[in-house]
Amino acid sequence: MSTTRIAPASQRERALGGLFRAALLVSVAVGILTLVWLILSILIEGGPRIDGDVIARFPSSNPELAGAQSAIMGTIWVVGLTALITIPVGVGAAVYLEEYADRERWWNRLIELNIQNLAAVPSIVYGILGLAFFVRGFLGLGQTVLAAALTLSLLVLPIVIISSREAIRAVPDSIRHGALALGATQWQTIWRQVLPGAIPGMATGSILALSRAIGEAAPLVLLGGLTFITFNPEALDSAFTVLPIQIFNWISRPQEEFHVLAAAAIVVLLVLLVAMNAVAIFLRNKYQRKW
Amino acid sequence: MDLRIRFQEELSELESLALGGLDLACAQLRRVLEAVEHRDVALARDVVAGDDALDELYCELHERIIALLALQAPVAGDLRLAAALLHVIRSVERMGDQCVNIAKLIPLDGHHPPTHPVLLEELGVMGRLVCAEIEQSKRAFAERDMQLARDLIHQDRDVNELNRRVFQFAWESGEDPDAREWAMHMVLAARAVERMGDLAVDVGEQLGFVLTGQFEEFRDASHPSPSDAAPSV
Amino acid sequence: MSEPVVQRPVLAPDAPPAPDAPASLGEPVFRLRGVGVAYGGTPAVRDIDLDVRANEITALIGPSGCGKSTVLRCLNRMNDLVLDARVGGQVLYHGQDIYASHVDPVEVRKLVGMVFQKPNPFPKSIFDNIAFGPRVLGMKGSMDEIVERALRRAALWDEVKDRLEQSAYGMSGGQQQRLCIARALATDPDVILMDEPCSALDPISTARIEDLLLELRRNYAIVIVTHNMQQAARVSDRTAFFTVDEARVGHVVEMDATERIFQNPADPRTEAYVTGKVG
Helix, strand or coil: CCCCCCCCCCHHHHHHHHHHHHHHHHHHHHHHHHHHHHHHHHHHHHHHHCCHHHHHCCCCCCCCCCCCHHHHHHHHHHHHHHHHHHHHHHHHHHHHHHHHCCCCCHHHHHHHHHHHHHHCCCHHHHHHHHHHHHHCCCCCCCCCHHHHHHHHHHHHHHHHHHHHHHHHHHCCHHHHHHHHHCCCCHHHHHHHHHHHHHHHHHHHHHHHHHHHHHCCCHHHHHHHHCCCCCCCCCCCCCCCCCHHHHHHHHHHCCCHHHHHHHHHHHHHHHHHHHHHHHHHHHHHHHCCCCC | CHHHHHHHHHHHHHHHHHHHHHHHHHHHHHHHHHHHHHCCHHHHHHHHHHHHHHHHHHHHHHHHHHHHHHHHCCCHHHHHHHHHHHHHHHHHHHHHHHHHHHHHHHHHHCCCCCCCHHHHHHHHHHHHHHHHHHHHHHHHHHHCCHHHHHHHHHHHHHHHHHHHHHHHHHHCCCCCHHHHHHHHHHHHHHHHHHHHHHHHHHHHHHHHHHHHCCCCCCCCCCCCCHHHCCCCC | CCCCCCCCCCCCCCCCCCCCCCCCCCCEEEEEEEEEEEECCEEEEEEEEEEEECCCEEEEECCCCCCHHHHHHHCCCHHHHCCCEEEEEEEEECCEECCCCCCCHHHHHHHEEEECCCCCCCCCEHHHHHHHHHHHHCCCCCHHHHHHHHHHHCCCHHHHCCCCCCEHHHCCHHHHHHHHHHHHHHCCCCEEEEECCCCCCCHHHHHHHHHHHHHHCCCCEEEEECCCHHHHHHHCCEEEEEEECCCCCEEEEEEEEHHHHHHCCCCHHHHHHHCCCCC
16 A cells, blocks of 8 residues: 655755746846935935025026026926826726727727827827927917926826726726616716726826826927026916926036036936825825725 | 436336335235135234335335435425325335234134135135236336326226125124124225225326326215216126 | 606505506516517527516526526616617516617616626725615615615614624625615615525525515515526525527526426426426
């Protein structure tokens, strides 16, 4: 009579397993360590100028007196306006595509295909588009905050649509059916059950979108952001500049002090980014659903 | 599917065992009537002992049918068959008891009671008729033949007529107390045989329930029809 | 605001019954005549003729894929949600065809409630789950009272009255399903449709829900699709047996009092199914 024994794992199996784990660990380490090194070097370089001045002062040809307030406010205005435009439009489009559109119709399938493509278009192309239609041409807004926001909205709209659609899809059909079977209309079902359930995903997607927008320089250069702006935007038709452009401006100067200023401005940009993310995480946690 | 097959096989086996009980009852009847004819006390004792087999059959089948109901929860045709088999085994067991009743009469008369040949002959005829009835009820049930089952009532009328004649003869059996005593016992025996015939008809009625889900009495004791007076054999 | 087209008939307490309306016990709430459903051109069920009576539990049984759930979904127009579903024939609710062109499916669903196979409470509190229906329907009255009444009817009030604000997801599966039943009752329908309501539950929860159904029968007409024949036998008053024909299209073979279907069915196909020889 043979006894049943649990065979020990072979040496080779264990070695391969360990090797695999090590490889994965290295991947994680590379990503994190690079990021940490970048942030640390920026902090070190910008250290001397990370103070109230960089926020309080306006650009000047004298590095001692320069600050980035106009760029900071410009960024806040432009990105804020972008959020106001792109989030409702993107969520609305996502709701239409997921809840109302008939997938069999050819035009809906065309729309689906093109949204994916639009997300891959280089941002400079949007800059050209904005220049032609928003700044000059059809709308003739000039080099204003509004034109910039409209352009950036188009740029990040595909991201908002795609992530919102994913979030809406993640709401199980059983919830929709449950609501409809009670006699709710489609609109009531979406507004009261689907959208609240999709908020976490949509918040994450919006932050992804705005994170992209906040770092854009090239299209905004085309739209007229590269000027020596020493005032904050006050209205939708104000001229503007944004942090990435200001940073680029300062990096291009020969003086070393301007490079330090640029590093400080990068830190400010990162802080803004983290603040935005915090808002999104807060929203996501508040509405988190466990299906 | 295996479970279902086992269930069907079990139900079939229970049916054939129950119907097999009818054969045993028939055999008991033949033996006990032979014992009556030859005043064979030893044979009578055998018949009484042989009833144990019928009682055991009843117990075993009863237990197995109840288990089937509990574990398999049969419905529709299967349920009706299981319910009918419970009745059939009860009828079989009662047939056995009737044979025992007859057997117990035999030693009471001593070894050489006065006999009346005509009475004995009538009793013998009744026995053969009832055996045929039992066999027919078995065949009708096994083959699900309702015609055959209904026909039982006609044969049973013949048996009833013979029973009345036995009573008549016994009534006119004369002055001798021993003869009279024996004749009374014969009346009791004839009654037992007639009961067995009724039980065979019951089996036929159960077939009706299996087939139609309705329970129909083949004859109604409170409304005897004119044709109950059967022509003489 | 115009009156909804589909209405439950309202009878004055001492009015004589309408000429062709039978007595209220056993009056057909639904009559299906020649109903057929096709998905994308492929027929799923055909020639469905059946009645659903008030204050009765009607069970739909049969092997998988023979259209029982399809027929159930015809009764509250949930088939409309399937993109290429076409429904033919007449589905009469208190004499009105709910598939007539002027009928809004939303109105139908307010009167015909549904409970699904897997409990699907909303990710909200117990109170908000029950209140959802009345709120979207704009029902008048105190929401507290409406919620309490629904929970009492579903035999759930005593268990949850102290934790109405807690998430519905903290309940056990059996409780969640009773919550879904209460939710359906809150809109005051007169028919409740149930699609295998106990198939995801343990035997004790199942037994409690079956007891609940027998209670609810006093006030509602109930239609239940079930694979569990013992359940259909225990609980229902009338049973319809479905099967598929050679073309794989579902239809009703036999519909009768439940006692008859399980003791002495008329059709051999029904006999074969209930005794387990088929399906």
